[in-house]
Amino acid sequence: MDLVAVFPMYNVSPELADAWRELAREVGERVAVRGQRIKLDIASTEPTQLDAIWRRPDLLLSQTCGYPLTHGLAEHVHVVGVPIFDAPGCHEYFYSSAIVVRRTDRASALDDYRGKIVAYNDDSSHSGMNALRHAVAPLARGGRFFSQSVRTGSHLDSLRAVSGNRADIASIDCVTLAFAGDYMPDLIGSVRVLALTRAAPALPFIASRSVERDMLSRLAPAVGDVIAARPLLAERLRLKGLAMPPDNAFQAILEREDEARRAGYPNLA
Structure with a gap:
């Protein structure tokens, strides 16, 4: 089955959309197994379309807001991790x-x-x-x-x-x-x-609950590896790392x- 990686939340410019697409491509290469193809996409940011994307059973990796996560989305996805951003107003995750x-x-x-x-x-x-x-x-x-x-x-x-x-x-x-x-x-x-x-907590990276367990286990390390191996890409995306917060972290919302x-x-x- 083809899998989809979608990073729609911070595409404020075409250049930034390309950078997120590059991150998705590299993560896909790190988690793919032989004979499996990772289809990449950057979707529209219309909220009605986003909800459908986040609930796709073939969703390998995406990013969502914490509000929909706490209002019904959590039962459809796994939280892969929460990005640590380098931006004023951010600290840790x-x-x-x-x-x-x-x-x-x-x-x-x-x-x-x-x-x-x-x-x-x-x-x-x-x-x-x-x-x-x-x-x-x-x-x-x-x-x-x-x-x-x-x-x-x-x-x-x-x-x-x-x-x-x-x-x-x-x-x-x-x-x-x-x-x-x-x-x-x-x-x-x-x-x-x-x-x-x-x-x-910042906007979490998510994957469908349909993603196989062994592939799911490789996602967070793959994201961390890309951030560490591609410092210029990480800088463009303002990414410092990936954290795994406690299960109740989003209760704050x-x-x-x-x-x-x-x-x-x-x-x-």
Whole structure:
């Protein structure tokens, strides 16, 4: 059976997509057995398509957000490991969201954005929605804080919404923000980081539960080997290594959701 390797989460530019494809190709070469062909792909980042990709029985390796992982995806996949990223807002295998506003805004605190317009990428995103909802919950009144919430479909479009004055504030995965700084400096130059959200485990690498056990056991070492053997590729991908967190590590994402709900703020509003 052909297997698929898909790295869709951080493709902020064609050059970066090529780098992820190169990582996938090298991992595939290290885990393939004789007579087996690894088919590589970089998929669209539309959330509806991503969920179908992550649940494919022939998925050798991909990367997902922790929010869908904790909301039904975990029963379909194995967590191969959690990348250790070299980006501001990351430490060990944890990452934060950067709450960004326009560089020209004078506000200095999250509470100053009461009644403003928030942009967020998707309802199934921890970094773009859940982490910000948790940060805002103590400030909300009657279940509301913002005057309007705008779903943009991607972190880059959330950044563009803030930069283009269509929104006032957004929560951006700090790794995405770092990659955007690498490839889109003009866009990043128009915003600034107001605050960072509480850290959570970074976006895990996953494989289908249908992947054979012996191949699954070779995946994490293969990823680590590529990172160590290809330092320039690892640098482009901001990868320092791969960690295997405790089984309950992603429970932190559910705890942030529960805390916001208990505070009377179930939706980003």
